[in-house]
Amino acid sequence: MPMKNLSLKSKFLKEALTLKINEKAQFLKKEGKKVYFFSIGEPDFSTPEEIKNKGIEAIKNNFTKYTAGAGILPLREEISKDIEKRLGIKYKPEEIVVTVGGKFAIASSILAICDKDDEVIILSPYFPSYLEMVYIAGGVPKIIKLKEKERFVLKPEILEKSIGKKTKALLLNSPHNPTGVVLRKDELKEISKICEKKDIFIISDEVYSQLLFDGKEHFSIASFKEAFKRTFLIDSFSKTYCMTGWRVGYCAAPLKLSKTVAAIQSHMNSSTSAISQYAALYALKMENKKLKEMLKSFEERRDIMVESLNKIENISFIKPEGAFYIFINVKNYLKGNKKSFDLSLYLLENFGVATMPGSSFGMEGYIRLSFAVSKEDIIEGVKKLKEGLNCFLKP
Template sequence: MHELEEVNTILSDRISALSESQTIAMAKKARELAAQGHDVINLSFGEPDFQTPQYIKDAAKQAIDEGFTFYTPVAGYPELRQEIAKKFKRDNNLDFAPENIVVSTGAKQSIANAVLCLVNPGDEVIIFSPYWVSYEEIVKLAEGTPVPLMGRLENDYKVTAEQLEKAITSNTKLIMYSSPCNPTGAVFSKEELEEIGKVLEKHPNVYVIADEIYEYINFEGKHASIASIESVRDRVITINGFSKGYAMTGWRVGYLAAHKDIAAACDKMQSQITSGTCSIAQKAAAAALKGGNESSLEMAEAYRRRRSLVLDLMQDIPGFKTYVPSGAFYIFPEVSAYFGKSYDGKVINSALDLSMFILMDAHVAVVSGEAFGAPQCIRFSYATSDEKLVEALRRIKNSLAKLQ
């Protein structure tokens, strides 16, 4: 049998410059460790531990029985887009028509569609930092220039209007942020967004991607959308979806709402990449919206309780600097107090080193802050059971105590 000759595969500069998602990479390492027989608690993934509500599952089964097994319109079923428009009016007091809405295979695709349709090579994209891991990489794919803008810990890591004003240049094309924020859990108030809107009024060629995927997981009251500010509304692309609020991660349904010209461009982009989203998942998503958000609010209340549990347990771990997150389901402590410490000859020089130490010694998976633009932090997800959270924090406390 002849052995295959080695082939020198030359990959594109585009893929070579792209970083792997650190959340997915850490989850992969956790699975590998678990496969070796270790009891690993995974706090690295941003995935609700709740089951999708039964009425949504039932709608999917009904869709199959009724024969919804064919290709769908690129921008989504008219019924679903209409329900999304109703949702925007009901929850956000925003007036969108179905033509303003494009349904995609997850909110990540919605973000990618918008970035690829707006950003030219060399355009600067200001990304409020800490930020979700994929923002910067998606901008790189569009050959734009990511410009991270770091919020201060004392302001819950939220970027201020004054910071934004100083960061905008003649090359700025786009601003990206999430609220509630992944990874910090910070939530922008209506007043804060209005101040940011005043800055944007002076820069009519700058657009905004507002990622609101954690909208329903908000512990501080009513959610605020920057698209509600009339002077900038036509330049805002609002991103949302079903994965977090309705515990529908595997269903892969997200959407954007924007000016009809931007929506049409995203429809065109998507038509050449994936076309329409899964028919069954869309029918389930429509049912989710028709059913209101009662189940979402029940899950949010569970997250609120878990947040308090984790913060209480962290009080006993020296060296963690944190704050009380206002939404989402993450804690994002500053951990630089451990840099320079060591155990068994291994020195902790970074948050990535600390994350790997915690995984290998405590068998708890967390994510390094480098991936989120904050190399002095690590991210914990508390979207898991109380029992696992208590055990995970116990293990982490014991492992960190070994570092000298």
């Protein structure tokens, strides 16, 4: 007897190309081959020992039950203080929702505002899960392609022209994955004015907000009065505190918005792990010496990768100001019908260089490299990349 069809939404969901690359890279490593993991999307540093010990302490103290859907109050209070200290924005603890990682904070924010066929503006290149999150919510992604020659920055006039009657929100990301671009205060101000004028929500993904280089300062669009009431500010402990597997993120928003996010989470996840929340509370209170050391290391690695890439002809890229990625224009190496995925697979299989194809981020003709690897691997891996690119050109 035939089964009923799966939902229409499920037909839009695609397996991430990034998973295929990572799976292949792990297979090659298991076979004993040297792999340069420029595909990695998380810090290569371990969670600080003090934070791990707090997780162990939580278990020993039997702090292992359900928590409030929005998270434990002491953690929400500490997040509120941290946001005010870093960004100058005041949120009450009840306006903070601790979520199962930053991804669920974004997904639940989209669910909170999207009705069927509502549009969410997504800027290409984008974090791959953005599209699927909108599809799951029944919405329609509306893509604006950013330009390398304009620093991959959204022009306010382009945003205004793109907003239609069905447009519900703009999904913004700074510091930006995959380009490493950090939006300036004046650029954010212009975007906030358009969102106010057109009355659309803003979902501001700021999970790399503390991974900045060259003395750059992070500004949140929520800091502008006209944007505050319509913004879901998203952040995470994953990148800043090397806690990717602990699954702790948060959404900060005015009460009407945050209450809806909290309700969605309470029905879908109950809450994030009590143990992880206990450890995250300590992370916010510990001295940031470890963060400074990590940032110094990432900046050094970035400089090494930039210097190495500058020796490769016929590529271009924006020097990253934040996060730990470089988005490289490789169009000159893609001849005929060759695509970025073909190049990424070729580099991995023949030279052990794992990269992410630009098509994963909605922008063909590019590959993304992460410098969250050792300095030695950066130097040797980019040499292999150069060799691989030249070989890929040959018939």
